[in-house]
Amino acid sequence: QVQLVESGGGSVQTGGTLRLSCAPSENTNSWSYMGWFRQAPGKEREGVAGISTGGSWTIYADSVKGRFTISQDNAKNILYLQMNTLKPEDTAKYYCAAGRIALTLSPAWYHLWGQGTQVTVSS
Secondary structure (H helix, E strand, C coil): CCCCCEECCCCEEECCCCEEEEEEEECCCCCCCCEEECCCCCCEEEEEEEEECCCEEEECCCCCCCEEEEEEEECCCEEEECCCCCCCCCEEEEEEEEEECCCCHHHHHCCECCCEEEEEEEE
């Protein structure tokens, strides 16, 4: 079964930048949408950004608009999340996910998930 593997997390100070990557374990076209989600301790998983295969459409949570950019390298089949001007409230475990049905920030619409990568932003 295909797996998604995230990388690029780490610890930064407020205002810093990180770029997350997500790569499938094998080349596949079995989804139409991909997204980044995050979950902080004691909180529900929330959608951060989503993108349609090919990159024609993107969506963002209001909390990250203007600071985060989702993109993908179609040749390498890698999903990215460029995170700029990071804030302490961005601290969470970040997950990438793949789905077939709709471009949405709702986790329920995604069927394949990675194991996550931790992002910690200190003040």
